[in-house]
Amino acid sequence: MEHTLIFKDYNEALQQNRLLGLKCRSCNAITVPPKMVCRQCTGSELDVIELKGSGKIRTFTTVNVASEGLEDEVPYTIVMVELDEGPWLMGNLEGIDSQDTSMELIGKKVKMGNKLFSGDKYSAGEGARPLFRLAD
């Protein structure tokens, strides 16, 4: 069975700040990032949709110890965002002081862009990551 949407196409869209997801014809749930089947009902009849790329922060952390190859990025902030359409998405948060983050971030509205992870010797190439900024 063919995937309706694969990483390559999702990633190329993300690099243009377009967030693609899948909408299930059976239960209407949204799946993002893409998978072969609906993450809720495992239905395989899916349509590609474009999500708004906005949502609110559900949790966060500022990382001070990074993996080999990402040391130059510390400190950096990772967030899990509940998108307006429902699913959660992991990405980075910029436009804030990463050394001064607090629980007040939770619930804050954010808007998505993207930032390229240029890849390392293990990653089979580059990959875009969602990059969030606080809305307004």
Next chain:
Amino acid sequence: MKKVAVVGVAQTNFSGPQEKTGVELFAEAGMEAIDASNITPKDIRALFVGNALSDFEEGQGMIQSYAAENMGCLYVPANRYEGACASASMAVRDAFMWVASGFYDIVLAGGVERAATMGTGLATRTFAMFSDARYEYPSGITFPAVFAMLTHLYADTYKIPLQKLREQMAQVTIQSYRHGSINPKGQFYGKNADMSVEKVLGSFVVSTPLTLHDCCPFSDGAAAVVLASEEAAKKLTDQPVFITGIGQASCGTLSNQSDYLPRIRAREISSQQAYDMAGLKPQDIDLCELHDCFSIASLIATESLGFFDYGKSGEAWEKGEADIGGKIAINPSGGLKSKGHPIGATGAGQVYEVVNQLREEVEVERQVPDARTGMTDTLGGDGGTLVNMILERGW
């Protein structure tokens, strides 16, 4: 299905970088377990070896075959299990299946890892390979970061002020260090017994809000167990420990677990399988060696395992209910945070501890009184693999 007993168990020291190779470490644990079972390597029908990252640690793939040959288990099937930090528990569970089916009568299971040897940078990178490589690693996710985000989410979900939660988490660390400080095979043996809340909260921040003392160390080490059918076990020991319940479950990308987080749904499914199979409930368990890779992980785990109510486990630690003599003795070995966490060996190390507890063969200060039923809980990745086992005295 046949009853399956643990006959003999062994563990190397869990520690920082060791000079021995992964093959040597596993063979030492394996041979000691074989000796403890009153058998010889020729009695072993198959090997089940947990190992996550030997390829990166030493450039050694297929470590299980070399380990089998090294210890004289010649030409027998040898399988490697990779389930991140749950690798060895997967290996023991599959070994259980093969004996329960009647296909083999005696097998060796366990695991080995040299994570400390890799150093922090490569270890952090390779551990992050157990997160979603394409959709979540590009954000710079690390394992401390996963549990750091779960900490903030836990505080928000259960409306516990973050400072209060951090103090409760420090109690997890203090208890782990106290038990581990008297475990001679533990990484922090003889250390950290005088840890205070202030010291935990004031140590270096790895990933907000987790400090160094909220995190387990990187570790080298191996552990192994001999499993046998009830019939074979009777001839080898008068203290067989039966594996009476097992469970395993998997799930995917962390963000796709959002319907349940900070609960780990795979753990709830896995542990329920184990309880149902054993015909037991959480209140029947005397001790549990659980996956405390971070202090918050203990709080999350005890709730999904049914020992404490959701959002209440921090209070349980404050009251001593998770300690020896409390409602349920959690990690009398010191757990991952103090005994150490050589990831591919960790689950076998948990079985090692539970068996020794049921046989009343651990240091008296950390012996759970009259322990008859023990449980293990091992988590791989960010909830991607969960394995639970229940073990009971067979005498």
